[in-house]
Amino acid sequence: MTGADRTVFVNTAAASTGGTGVPSESVDLTAPFGGGTLPNPVTTASGCAGYGRELAKFLPLAELGSITTKTIMPAPRSGRPTPRMAETPSGMLNGIGLQGSGIEHFVANELPWLAERGARVLVSVAGERVEDFAACARALNGQPGVVGLEVNLSCPNADNSGLVFAANPATAHDVVQAVREVAEPTLPVYAKLAPDVTSITDVAKACVRAGADGLSMINTLPGVVIDTDTLRPHLAGVVGGLSGPAIRPVAVGCVYAVHAAMRAGECAAVPILGMGGIRTGRDALEFVLAGASGVAVGTAIFNDPTAPLRVLDELREALAARGFAKLTDAVGLAHHH
Numbered sequence: 001m002t003g004a005d006r007t008v009f010v011n012t013a014a015a016s017t018g019g020t021g022v023p024s025e026s027v028d029l030t031a032p033f034g035g036g037t038l039p040n041p042v043t044t045a046s047g048c049a050g051y052g053r054e055l056a057k058f059l060p061l062a063e064l065g066s067i068t069t070k071t072i073m074p075a076p077r078s079g080r081p082t083p084r085m086a087e088t089p090s091g092m093l094n095g096i097g098l099q100g101s102g103i104e105h106f107v108a109n110e111l112p113w114l115a116e117r118g119a120r121v122l123v124s125v126a127g128e129r130v131e132d133f134a135a136c137a138r139a140l141n142g143q144p145g146v147v148g149l150e151v152n153l154s155c156p157n158a159d160n161s162g163l164v165f166a167a168n169p170a171t172a173h174d175v176v177q178a179v180r181e182v183a184e185p186t187l188p189v190y191a192k193l194a195p196d197v198t199s200i201t202d203v204a205k206a207c208v209r210a211g212a213d214g215l216s217m218i219n220t221l222p223g224v225v226i227d228t229d230t231l232r233p234h235l236a237g238v239v240g241g242l243s244g245p246a247i248r249p250v251a252v253g254c255v256y257a258v259h260a261a262m263r264a265g266e267c268a269a270v271p272i273l274g275m276g277g278i279r280t281g282r283d284a285l286e287f288v289l290a291g292a293s294g295v296a297v298g299t300a301i302f303n304d305p306t307a308p309l310r311v312l313d314e315l316r317e318a319l320a321a322r323g324f325a326k327l328t329d330a331v332g333l334a335h336h337h
């Protein structure tokens with residue numbers, strides 16, 4: 001089927017006024033974020049745009065709804081040995097590990113630079129123990145430019161044989177609660193969930209009960225690529241995280257399931273930040289229709305550093321073409337059968 005053959009369904013409000021579209025420049029892209037809003041729904045996915053310096057050569061950071069930093073831990077870390085990347089069908093596998101210079105360096109050197117550029121910064125934090133997450137959150141209180149914290153639950157828990165915090169509702173709950181307790185009350189705390197769990201909905205519910213103001217989903221899926229010439233795993237760390245278009249249906253499915261639980265009243269409603277293989281505005285719209293009110297662009301940035309801004313423009317066009325005057329009118333619409 002070609003693009004021209006596809007039927008584009010318009011929203012009923014627009015159809016009832018006889019229109020099939022609205023001017024794209026008039027679409028209201030204001031996006032729910034925690035208890036507040038951001039000017040638009042597009043951010044960068046953690047780890048795919050560093051701390052923004054490289055990206056700033058390609059686009060004005062302040063034009064994105066926010067910039068999500070790569071995950072920051074209390075102390076500097078060197079990450080995993082190379083090779084750390086492998087190509088996969090419709091995606092990539094990375095085994096970078098959580099490399100970084102630590103929270104103090106970030107606050108002193110990276111955050112002021114981001115704030116000067118007017119970037120709204122969603123800071124991704126993690127640690128090996130619950131108190132590490134809290135220490136990062138504390139260090140960010142009162143800092144310029146920070147609009148929220150994203151708690152990366154896909155980090156090995158030193159107190160539980162290295163099983164990631166996201167692996168079960170109880171450990172996810174404890175981390176989110178600890179961060180929520182120390183973070184400034186007005187600062188939204190997002191929990192970033194992993195897809196390779198028995199029930200992402202149960203983990204989502206535990207995070208919201210613990211005080212999460214939003215949910216980011218999904219992180220990468222674990223995978224292995226074997227090099228058939230060397231006859232060994234391609235990545236030095238063997239297992240890597242799969243990202244890119246290959247995981248998009250998994251990600252949309254997770255957003256759909258959690259939004260459905262919110263609609264059913266099984267989980268308090270908080271905004272969802274969707275990600276996983278977004279390359280175009282149409283991809284982003286899929287997440288919005290499934291229930292996301294924000295979207296993050298990750299792997300696509302490695303091919304096209306302008307992708308986040310292009311996705312924003314294309315999403316605006318896609319909403320306008322379908323008669324949506326507001327982003328929020330499209331959020332979760334796929335659930336209205």
Ligand SMILES: Cc1cc2nc3c(=O)[nH]c(=O)nc-3n(C[C@H](O)[C@H](O)[C@H](O)COP(=O)(O)O)c2cc1C
Binds near residue numbers: 094124152245247
């Ligand atoms: C190279 C690379 C590094 C990443 N680093 C992080 C990270 O530091 N923290 C994190 O929460 N997610 C990290 N992720 C996961 C992304 O933020 C995102 O959840 C995932 O890749 C799915 O989105 P995508 O398919 O658009 O990349 C990383 C992904 C890639 C490809």
